[in-house]
Amino acid sequence: MRPLVALLPVLLAACATTQSALSGDDVGTVAQAAQSCSDGTNTIDGEFPGSGFARCEVLGKGWFRLSIEPEDAKVTNCSAWYAFRALGKRADTITVDLDYASCGHRYQPKIGLPGKGWERLDPDAVELRTVGDLRNARLTVPVDTTARILAGQELLLPDAYDSWLDKLTANPLASRAELGKSAQGRSIDRLTIAAATPAPEQVVLVGRQHPPEVTGGLAMIAFVERLLEEDDLAKAYRARFTTQVVPLLNPDGVVNGHWRHATGGVDLNRDWGPFTQPETRLMRDMLEGIEADPNAKLRLFLDFHSTRYDTIYTLLPEMETDPPGFLPAWLADYAARLPDYDVRVEPGHNPDLPVSKAWVHDRFGVPTATYEIGDETDRALIRRLGRAAAEAMMAAMLAADHAPE
Ligand SMILES: [Zn+2]
Known part of the structure; x- marks a missing residue:
C-alpha cells in the first residue's frame, strides 16, 4: 500500500x-x-x-x-x-x-x-x-x-461547472452569483443572462438535481450557451427575457458519487412542496423572490434530467398556462429543427408527486417541462438537441401571447 x-x-x-x-x-x-x-x-x-x-x-x-x-x-x-x-x-x-x-x-x-x-x-x-x-x-x-x-458517465463535477461559468461571464451579458450553499456547504451558483437593461420577464432553468444525470447536464450547457450567441433570435430573446440558470443544484450528491439523493436521504425532485432540503429551499426562495418582485415576472421553468431515452415530460395539454400555448409551440418548433430525429413527448401531471414541474406550474401558473436526455445518447447529438431546444424556446417565448402587467 x-x-x-x-x-x-x-x-x-x-x-x-x-x-x-x-x-x-x-x-x-x-x-x-x-x-x-x-x-x-x-x-x-x-x-x-x-x-x-x-x-x-x-x-x-x-x-x-x-x-x-x-x-x-x-x-x-x-x-x-x-x-x-x-x-x-x-x-x-x-x-x-x-x-x-x-x-x-x-x-x-x-x-x-x-x-x-x-x-x-x-x-x-x-x-x-x-x-x-x-x-x-x-x-x-x-x-x-x-x-x-x-x-458510469464522464465526470461532470463542480469544478467543471465553475470553469464553465467563469468562461461564460467573460460575456458582459452573463453574471454569476452564489444562490446559496448545499447541505455540506458547497456553493450553488446562479447564472443570470440579461441585456444591459434587464428585461422583467424571467425564464428559470435548473439542472443536476440527480447526480448521475450527466447527459441532461451536457444538454443544459449547450442550451445555455445558445442563449448567449449574437444572432437576431438570441438578441431579440434577451431584449425581452432575463434567464436565471441554476446548473448544479445537487453538488453534494455529485461529489459523493450518489445514485439519486443529496445528503439528506431525500430525492430533491420529490421535495418541491415539502422543501425539507436546503437545496430545494434555495429554488423555492428564488422563484418566490421573482414572484414578489414588482419588476419581475416568471414566464417559464425548465428542469434538465437524464433517463434511459430522450424525452420531454410536459404538462397535460388541457392545463392552462400563462403565457398560453408555449409548450405546443416549443415542441413543434423543436421537432421542425430536427428533421432526422423523433421528438418524444410524455404529457403528465400528478399534483401529489412533489416534482419541480408540478409545483412550479401549480404555484405560479407558468408553463413547465422536464427535459430528459438518454443515458447513452450520442454526445454530439446531445449538443444539437440542447441548441435546438434553446432556439425553439426562444422563438416560442417571443411568439407566445403575453400579457405581463
Ligand atoms: Zn432526474
Whole structure:
C-alpha cells in the first residue's frame, strides 16, 4: 500500500485534465471512507470527487471486485452510479467485477484518458452476468502507469461547472452569483443572462438535481450557451427575457458519487412542496423572490434530467398556462429543427408527486417541462438537441401571447 500513498499527489495531477480535484470552496469532504485495494501490481481507488463504490476486494492477480451500493436505504431509483480509478505498474488489462447490491448494471462504462478526455469503453470489454435477479458486469479494464478513471458517465463535477461559468461571464451579458450553499456547504451558483437593461420577464432553468444525470447536464450547457450567441433570435430573446440558470443544484450528491439523493436521504425532485432540503429551499426562495418582485415576472421553468431515452415530460395539454400555448409551440418548433430525429413527448401531471414541474406550474401558473436526455445518447447529438431546444424556446417565448402587467 505504501507506493500508492506516495503516488497519490501524482495521480491527482495526472488526472487533472479528465477530472478535477476539490476546489477551495468545496468545504465538504468525500463522504465515503478512503478506499483502495491493490494486488501489488495494479491498484484501484476511489479517492477523487465523484467516485462511487462501497468496497473493493482483490479476488486474484489482476482481478478485483467492487461492491456498488446506493448512498442510503431509501434510494428507489435504479441509477446505479459507479466510478473508480485504476493504475498499474505497467501497461496491462485487469478484470473488475461490478457487483450490485440492488438494481444492477445500467450505465455503459466511460473511460477518462489523461489528456484525451472521455470515451466509451469498448463494448467487448463489458460482460454482463446475471446473478439471482441482478445484472452484474465484468469489465476488462486497460491499466497503465498513468491512472484512468472508469465511470458510469464522464465526470461532470463542480469544478467543471465553475470553469464553465467563469468562461461564460467573460460575456458582459452573463453574471454569476452564489444562490446559496448545499447541505455540506458547497456553493450553488446562479447564472443570470440579461441585456444591459434587464428585461422583467424571467425564464428559470435548473439542472443536476440527480447526480448521475450527466447527459441532461451536457444538454443544459449547450442550451445555455445558445442563449448567449449574437444572432437576431438570441438578441431579440434577451431584449425581452432575463434567464436565471441554476446548473448544479445537487453538488453534494455529485461529489459523493450518489445514485439519486443529496445528503439528506431525500430525492430533491420529490421535495418541491415539502422543501425539507436546503437545496430545494434555495429554488423555492428564488422563484418566490421573482414572484414578489414588482419588476419581475416568471414566464417559464425548465428542469434538465437524464433517463434511459430522450424525452420531454410536459404538462397535460388541457392545463392552462400563462403565457398560453408555449409548450405546443416549443415542441413543434423543436421537432421542425430536427428533421432526422423523433421528438418524444410524455404529457403528465400528478399534483401529489412533489416534482419541480408540478409545483412550479401549480404555484405560479407558468408553463413547465422536464427535459430528459438518454443515458447513452450520442454526445454530439446531445449538443444539437440542447441548441435546438434553446432556439425553439426562444422563438416560442417571443411568439407566445403575453400579457405581463
Ligand atoms: Zn432526474
